[in-house]
Amino acid sequence: MKLSGIKREQRKFRWLLLTPGLLIIVIFTSVPALTTLSYAFFKWEGFVRGSWAGFENFERLFSFPFRDQFLMALRHNTLVFIAIMVIQTSLGLLIAYALFNLKRGQRFFRTVTFLPVIFSLVIVGYMWQIMLDPYYGPINMILGDLGQPVWAKAWLGDTATALPTLVFINLWRWVGFPAIIFLAGLNAISTDYIEAARIDGASEGKIFRKILFPLLAPSMTIITILTFIGAYEWFDLPYILGGSNGSPAGSTDTLALMFYRLSFGSIDSGANEVGVGSALGVIIFTIVGVGAAVGSKLLRRREVEM
């Protein structure tokens, strides 16, 4: 009797507690996410939905003038992914390994390393805009003072250097994140392995390559997947520093910026193209979803092998 009373109370209580959270997720995440798929298959006049369009929006995305924009943006996203994976991840690993080996002062250095991660990208973007200002920016002043005036340049205003500069700023903001994940991974490795290898006379370099690095595979999986998703949805930093058109001259354009321009219009291209924008949204979602799923499958298999 008593037990069934509790069961009944639990059933009532269960839905009372579950409903608010689930309802918010359904209304403000699931429903819009599912509708976004349908938007790509309709004609649009501003924000007003027209007739069924089939694959017309996709065809328009893959023909002039959107095709060239799309391919260039995709190329930028891919370059950014590769650059971040190579530079940011190796630096993060180096910092994590240094933190792992230095017990004294670890707390201070760890706090400093992670500090930029708490900054808003708006603050990070503007801070570096000032640091890199062609005339008054401290970086160019230092470079000019080193006796090489040619080194001083408008880093963010030059089509050749704008994207690499954004990658650098991204590195400054994010490198603490992989560092902390790798550090957690290193701390989770049993010291017995390391001690045993040392007793067998293995060098520190060998211990790192043969024991620590393979055992960091799960951390590597997480970082690779998160980097992939972040790189193909890259929006905030390029928007803050290059505007919605990816200035200068589209050299910092990304898929997400193009999606934003198509969805809400821009100063240059004028009216919005909700249909084509939604088609692009579906494609970005597919790239990210398929990439992350396939990537994590492959990387998990690698974890087991290593």
Added chain:
Amino acid sequence: MKLMFSKTFFRAVLIFNAFAILIPVLFIFNSSLRETSDFALTPFKLATDPAWSNFASVWQDGDFAIYLKNSLIVTGGSLILIIICALGAGFVLGRYEFRGHSLIMAFVLSGMLIPAKLAILPLFIQLKWMNLLDSHLGLILVYAAGALPAAIFIMSGFFRTLPADLDNAARIDGASEFQLLRRVLMPLVRPGMAIVAIYSAIPIWNDFFLPLVFLQDPEKKTIMQGLTMFFGQYSSQWGVLFAGLTMAALPLIVLYLVLSEQFIKGLTAGAVKG
């Protein structure tokens, strides 16, 4: 090769890294305390005679106080909603066994995979239709929807680790399910609540994308969105820009220095929950 793995090398890496991170930040702080004309002549000079006029200009002209208040409302409102919903749902999913449990869990997990940015168009139209565009409530609901899946997941994990005897003991003592949650379990999942709070609050406080799309009324704009307007307005008054950046960054920096452990745990919680 020997050098590569020496303590000296590791220390050098960390010191270099600390300089690379701290110098730009300290440069901005220092410059915010100098007059623009003085800065233009000698950018690298310690503000030995601090000029607070830049901060005064920010506070008076920049609508900063309004932006700050709006950000506090939006972040605080979202946080309260997220914590209450995540506590309830996390408790049920972490402590109750019932049919449909794994289905709901799978639904919550799938919510973590949906990038809110790509659903921005339907969300915009939906909010317009619901009369929630250009309102703080609309923004709060969208932020809550974005953060809740991970928040529920984290909370349910914390509830699950508590011993089952607690529930039975409380029930035998005649506690209702609500009293069990409120008086017995809630105090024990405080660390989880802290992680959820930081995990949710920092990205909301820092966000400028959703306000950019959803808010038009200057009276409703948030701090990071306000900062972008501010930079257009004061583009030649560097001292004011430095002070604006400092004021926008300082609250989080201070909190971070006090609670760095919780911040690091909170912000990496999404990555290591698996």
